[in-house]
Amino acid sequence: MRAVQIVELTGPDSALALGEVPEPSRPPEHMLTPGAGVLVEVHAAGVSFPEVLQTRGEYQLKPPLPFVPGSEIAGIVREAPEDAAVKPGDRVAAFCALGGFAELAVAPEFLTFPLAPQLDYAQGAGLILNYHTAYFALHLRGRLVAGETVLVHGAAGGVGTAALQVARGLGAHTIAVVSSDAKQRIAEQAGAEAVLRSDGPWKDEAREISGGGVHLVLDPVGGDRFTDSLRSLREGGRVVVVGFTGGSIPEVRVNRLLLGNTEVIGAGWGAYAMARPELCRDVGRALDPLIESDFVSPIVGARFPLDRAAEALREIDERRATGKVVLDVSPG
Numbered sequence: 001m002r003a004v005q006i007v008e009l010t011g012p013d014s015a016l017a018l019g020e021v022p023e024p025s026r027p028p029e030h031m032l033t034p035g036a037g038v039l040v041e042v043h044a045a046g047v048s049f050p051e052v053l054q055t056r057g058e059y060q061l062k063p064p065l066p067f068v069p070g071s072e073i074a075g076i077v078r079e080a081p082e083d084a085a086v087k088p089g090d091r092v093a094a095f096c097a098l099g100g101f102a103e104l105a106v107a108p109e110f111l112t113f114p115l116a117p118q119l120d121y122a123q124g125a126g127l128i129l130n131y132h133t134a135y136f137a138l139h140l141r142g143r144l145v146a147g148e149t150v151l152v153h154g155a156a157g158g159v160g161t162a163a164l165q166v167a168r169g170l171g172a173h174t175i176a177v178v179s180s181d182a183k184q185r186i187a188e189q190a191g192a193e194a195v196l197r198s199d200g201p202w203k204d205e206a207r208e209i210s211g212g213g214v215h216l217v218l219d220p221v222g223g224d225r226f227t228d229s230l231r232s233l234r235e236g237g238r239v240v241v242v243g244f245t246g247g248s249i250p251e252v253r254v255n256r257l258l259l260g261n262t263e264v265i266g267a268g269w270g271a272y273a274m275a276r277p278e279l280c281r282d283v284g285r286a287l288d289p290l291i292e293s294d295f296v297s298p299i300v301g302a303r304f305p306l307d308r309a310a311e312a313l314r315e316i317d318e319r320r321a322t323g324k325v326v327l328d329v330s331p332g
């Protein structure tokens with residue numbers, strides 16, 4: 001089968017090679033579910049920050065070279081275990097962790113979900129990593145409830161657009177922070193009620209719009225805006241830490257937490273969720289009604305064929321990406 005492999009750790013420009021690799025062994029088996037797995041004919045593969053980091057050997061998951069990257073896919077089930085919730089022929093979205101940049105990939109049953117008819121394969125390839133993370137970070141870790149106001153950094157990105165949609169679906173008010181006009185339009189499309197600029201006085205604007213401070217900040221960016229995130233909170237507010245695309249890991253002066261009775265909360269979906277199949281199923285069930293009611297509808301930005309995977313990774317690396325970057329693997 002055709003697949004893109006990471007063959008050296010030299011960054012998106014030169015690390016990738018398209019070629020023929022053996023198909024997954026049969027019966028299909030995923031590393032998270034020894035002896036079992038769902039074999040999927042991949043129509044679209046999602047591209048995310050971890051794949052960029054993997055081309056430099058900077059991600060926590062470091063398989064021996066060469067390996068096929070690609071953590072999430074959408075396509076059609078070719079083989080599934082008897083007791084799985086999906087069966088051959090089903091359209092699915094799946095999180096495979098690795099191996100998604102290929103014509104066939106294997107995912108664990110508990111991270112393979114029927115793809116709702118209103119979503120196409122490209123959207124399905126952007127569904128699990130970002131939306132499960134958004135629900136986990138906002139609701140399960142951040143305790144966001146209807147009527148609260150959430151401020152989302154990096155709001156035109158993959159996690160950001162997902163967080164805006166999930167927050168609206170949970171009945172929250174949304175404020176987005178972005179760096180450009182183009183990204184403002186994407187944030188609005190994702191459901192931001194107000195969009196602020198990261199190079200402007202967003203902290204003061206957010207406090208004013210929210211009537212004295214936001215309840216929750218969702219932060220996939222980190223860096224030097226973190227202190228202002230804390231200052232933008234109302235009494236009892238929470239900052240949920242999701243990532244560090246800004247390049248640096250902020251430090252907190254904890255007196256600020258005491259003064260406002262505020263909290264800083266970590267939200268790490270990946271390893272935590274992969275060790276908890278029932279949590280993954282619960283989040284999938286929680287997202288279903290948000291998909292049916294059109295709150296959740298992944299915004300696909302740039303799309304590339306498999307042989308241009310390096311360009312897809314550069315979109316993310318060079319801060320151009322909006323919504324989800326997707327590889328079209330087979331026509332669908």
Ligand SMILES: NC(=O)c1ccc[n+]([C@@H]2O[C@H](COP(=O)([O-])OP(=O)(O)OC[C@H]3O[C@@H](n4cnc5c(N)ncnc54)[C@H](OP(=O)(O)O)[C@@H]3O)[C@@H](O)[C@H]2O)c1
Binds near residue numbers: 050130221247269316
């Ligand atoms: N904790 C978890 O479980 C979890 C799960 C999934 C992803 N993540 C992490 O969340 C982060 C965001 O992922 P994503 O898929 O949303 O990425 P993305 O689509 O590339 O969006 C990231 C956003 O970060 C902002 N940004 C600020 N400074 C940047 C810089 N120097 N370079 C690039 N972007 C910069 C950009 O927004 P502006 O230009 O508007 O500022 C960009 O839109 C990543 O670090 C990822 O690893 C964490």
